[in-house]
Amino acid sequence: MNIPIFVLLNLLKVAVVTVIFLMAVAYTVLLERKLVGRIQNRWGPSRVGPFGLLQPLADGLKLFLKEDLMPSAVFRPLFIMAPIIALSCALISIGVIPFGENIRWHGVDMFQIADLNIGLLVILGVTSVGIYGIALSGWSSNNKYSLLGSLRSSAQMVSYELALGLSVIGVVLRTGSLRLRDIVNLQNTHGILSWNIFGGLQIVAFFIYLCAAFAETNRTPFDLPEAESELTAGYHTEYSSMKFAMFFMAEYANMITVGCVATVLFLGGWSSPFGDLFPAFGGPVAQALLPVFWFVLKVFSFLFLYVWVRGTLPRFRYDQLMGFGWKFLLPIAVLNVMATSLVLAFHG
Amino acid sequence: MNVAIFILFALLCLGGALNLLLQRHPINSALSLIVVMSSLSVLYLLLGAEFLALAQIIVYSGAIMVLFVFVIMLLNAGEEERTHGSRAAYFAGIPGVLALFAVLAGTFVTLRLSFGGTRLGAFLVTTGDLSRVLFRNLLLPFEVTSVLILVAILGAVVLARKEH
Amino acid sequence: MTVPIVWYLVLSAALFSIGVCGFLIKRNIITIFMSIELMLNAVNLAFVTFANHWHQVSGQIFVFFVMVVAAAEAAVGLAIIISLFRSRNTLNVDQIDLMKL
Numbered sequence: 001m002n003i004p005i006f007v008l009l010n011l012l013k014v015a016v017v018t019v020i021f022l023m024a025v026a027y028t029v030l031l032e033r034k035l036v037g038r039i040q041n042r043w044g045p046s047r048v049g050p051f052g053l054l055q056p057l058a059d060g061l062k063l064f065l066k067e068d069l070m071p072s073a074v075f076r077p078l079f080i081m082a083p084i085i086a087l088s089c090a091l092i093s094i095g096v097i098p099f100g101e102n103i104r105w106h107g108v109d110m111f112q113i114a115d116l117n118i119g120l121l122v123i124l125g126v127t128s129v130g131i132y133g134i135a136l137s138g139w140s141s142n143n144k145y146s147l148l149g150s151l152r153s154s155a156q157m158v159s160y161e162l163a164l165g166l167s168v169i170g171v172v173l174r175t176g177s178l179r180l181r182d183i184v185n186l187q188n189t190h191g192i193l194s195w196n197i198f199g200g201l202q203i204v205a206f207f208i209y210l211c212a213a214f215a216e217t218n219r220t221p222f223d224l225p226e227a228e229s230e231l232t233a234g235y236h237t238e239y240s241s242m243k244f245a246m247f248f249m250a251e252y253a254n255m256i257t258v259g260c261v262a263t264v265l266f267l268g269g270w271s272s273p274f275g276d277l278f279p280a281f282g283g284p285v286a287q288a289l290l291p292v293f294w295f296v297l298k299v300f301s302f303l304f305l306y307v308w309v310r311g312t313l314p315r316f317r318y319d320q321l322m323g324f325g326w327k328f329l330l331p332i333a334v335l336n337v338m339a340t341s342l343v344l345a346f347h348g
Numbered sequence: 349m350n351v352a353i354f355i356l357f358a359l360l361c362l363g364g365a366l367n368l369l370l371q372r373h374p375i376n377s378a379l380s381l382i383v384v385m386s387s388l389s390v391l392y393l394l395l396g397a398e399f400l401a402l403a404q405i406i407v408y409s410g411a412i413m414v415l416f417v418f419v420i421m422l423l424n425a426g427e428e429e430r431t432h433g434s435r436a437a438y439f440a441g442i443p444g445v446l447a448l449f450a451v452l453a454g455t456f457v458t459l460r461l462s463f464g465g466t467r468l469g470a471f472l473v474t475t476g477d478l479s480r481v482l483f484r485n486l487l488l489p490f491e492v493t494s495v496l497i498l499v500a501i502l503g504a505v506v507l508a509r510k511e512h
Numbered sequence: 513m514t515v516p517i518v519w520y521l522v523l524s525a526a527l528f529s530i531g532v533c534g535f536l537i538k539r540n541i542i543t544i545f546m547s548i549e550l551m552l553n554a555v556n557l558a559f560v561t562f563a564n565h566w567h568q569v570s571g572q573i574f575v576f577f578v579m580v581v582a583a584a585e586a587a588v589g590l591a592i593i594i595s596l597f598r599s600r601n602t603l604n605v606d607q608i609d610l611m612k613l
Contacts, residue, residue: 121399128406147421358519366530369530369538374603423597431604438536449526500585
């Protein structure tokens, strides 16, 4: 193996994934504005470029050129650090997600940045550290709305992390591995029938994961940390310009990551829903890119669901949110783990 | 490479621990403790404990320290007041700590030849290895700890509840 | 190039000593509690190091149990701190040394 080529290709891979990921973040914002517009019977952004396709560019430029306000009574070091923590934690977890088949070129895995034995734990760990961005931003802003938003958000994220972790255990029990590639490979045999959500009977777990993921990313119906009608804007009330943009990007990056994880864990990752029903076509390049297409399609439909839910459901009240997490999701998550392990013990 | 990673994260650990000692505001101390814990998890990876490294991040950095930060924010704890403290702690405690460190470090350094060295990959405990020991040989202690956690949760709820 | 095991052990001893120092010097009860967590972490590092040296899993099992107990301890300890703060309105240990709420 040629070491310089290996290092160069790896760096290139990281750069390409980062750029695509950031572009995806920008266009998820556009997707959301367009779809919510259609749901509310209006057009959404349509002025910049054809169908408003250049809107993210204009938004980015606007945020970049805005004045960066620094309120006078904030705790400066933490106030600056908080959005950086939020964004970097949101970007890290994409590094362990496999996008396609394990195809190597010069010894470099083309469709995954890092293939770790403990990939799933890395995602859970990074998510749990991401809380600090929100918690510290609210506290350091020295503003009651920010503080309330961040207290709510830390309590909410800690509570729903339990349900999130438990919902994933069923899948791990089935696979017997925390490696994300192993998890996908197990679902790769008979198309849609062997996906964890259907063939693995993990549909309850998928529902729990969905709810917990919506809460973890602070999205409707669990968007209490930034409930506009009560808290102005919640934890990022005092932020402006690029620092606000970092929080904004972190939220959408988290949505995409959650979609990727749901795809890998429950929806069969890059595997085709038809299995081997249709004969293979095209050259080796098409063979390598087709799984990536399925992966992107699944993540896209997950994002679509996100926006659909936002356009449909009203916000929970805070006590309803906590009650839902602790009294409903957590018990059924435990029951799901027990049922899965019983089934595996007697039939596995 | 091994040595470079070790030195980098050992220095981060020591710097974070000293910063915990020197900072007057509890939230700064808490953040330096998070730095210590996260760099310790890298050292665990170097020592081949991959599950524990991530458990360290999830449990310590992601759960316990979030609780600390949450309580600091909830009580709005300000700068630490400078009060005299206990004389015994200063006159017996500090030399005692130095003596303790000298004894420990001295013992380890005299035994350095029998310990030898280690590098990344020399010994790897996978999640499977760990859980095999945990759920076959040590099932009873494991179950007992779950009771301990239940008791702790109940205790925390009772202690922190407002009196009516 | 290998890292001497002794370096890990000395680092663990240093972290433990800093933790004891913090326990003695600091006057804020939350920081004192954090020093205790630092000591626990230092001991964990020693356990993992010995597990690596003897090629035994048991050292890591110890760390696992220490983590579980530390989580329980943090929950109860912080609850005690909150109820102390409610009754005394201070976090300074010199004003809450009566050993009762």
